[in-house]
Amino acid sequence: MDYPGNLFVVAAPSGAGKSSLCKALLELDSRLQPSVSHTTRPPRGQEKHGREYFFVSQPEFDAMVEADAFVEWAHVHSNRYGTSKKAIEDRMAMGADVILEIDFQGAIQIKNVFANAVCIFILPPSWEELRSRLERRGEDSADIIDMRMKNAQLEVAQVAKFDFVIINELFDRALFDLKTIVHSQRLKISAQRRARAETFQALNIL
Numbered sequence: 001m002d003y004p005g006n007l008f009v010v011a012a013p014s015g016a017g018k019s020s021l022c023k024a025l026l027e028l029d030s031r032l033q034p035s036v037s038h039t040t041r042p043p044r045g046q047e048k049h050g051r052e053y054f055f056v057s058q059p060e061f062d063a064m065v066e067a068d069a070f071v072e073w074a075h076v077h078s079n080r081y082g083t084s085k086k087a088i089e090d091r092m093a094m095g096a097d098v099i100l101e102i103d104f105q106g107a108i109q110i111k112n113v114f115a116n117a118v119c120i121f122i123l124p125p126s127w128e129e130l131r132s133r134l135e136r137r138g139e140d141s142a143d144i145i146d147m148r149m150k151n152a153q154l155e156v157a158q159v160a161k162f163d164f165v166i167i168n169e170l171f172d173r174a175l176f177d178l179k180t181i182v183h184s185q186r187l188k189i190s191a192q193r194r195a196r197a198e199t200f201q202a203l204n205i206l
């Protein structure tokens, strides 16, 4: 599928800092819009329905799967998460760039549907720092942190499937890297689209 808007996918093990980086990038880049996912996970802390996530029941999630409403969905840390087609396609059709914060399984599904999607993986500087970020965030129990650390090993093993990798050690440095990737890939994709349109025109296909 090809829309005028671009799709950026940011994945990382839980706690590596993707939400913090995406939030900071969204404040700097007015062409980017976030996508709000659906999840069966209960809200934590100050999370609000429709802001961080659409929090839905298992039957509601099942019904959306049945209705083919998701562009991708996956089981992550014992819950289900999905990006609805509605969350991204209208915006991309209108030329907006959309950024998704999803897990690696979702990123792979997205790449199969949107070949132009730019997939970025965020790594923590070390396992110790990853655990300590999850602990300092203070939103998950010790059991959940253990499960997320265990899953992180499987997630990090998928890094080679991504277009870009950023190590989030110093936050500002990682944000600069993310901003540079988004900016340069946006220019590259626009140039490719222009070149393709010119070729089609020259061949009188359009």
Ligand SMILES: Nc1ncnc2c1ncn2[C@@H]1O[C@H](COP(=O)(O)OP(=O)(O)OP(=O)(O)O)[C@@H](O)[C@H]1O
Binding pocket: 012, 013, 014, 015, 016, 017, 018, 019, 020, 021, 133, 134, 136, 137, 168, 169, 170, 171, 172, 174
């Ligand atoms: N470069 C950094 N140095 C130190 N702490 C950081 C850095 N980046 C993010 N953090 C902190 O680490 C914690 C985890 O970050 P964040 O919630 O953004 O991770 P996440 O990858 O989105 O996790 P999840 O997938 O669970 O939502 C937060 O408390 C955040 O403030």
Ligand SMILES: Nc1nc2c(ncn2[C@@H]2O[C@H](COP(=O)(O)O)[C@@H](O)[C@H]2O)c(=O)[nH]1
Binding pocket: 011, 012, 013, 014, 037, 038, 041, 072, 073, 074, 076, 077, 081, 082, 083, 101, 102, 103, 104, 105, 106, 107
């Ligand atoms: N495949 C998808 N993964 C998603 C989506 N939305 C979030 N996520 C990922 O889930 C984990 C856990 O998130 P948390 O908010 O419970 O800490 C994290 O890796 C997210 O990126 C989605 O729509 N699809």
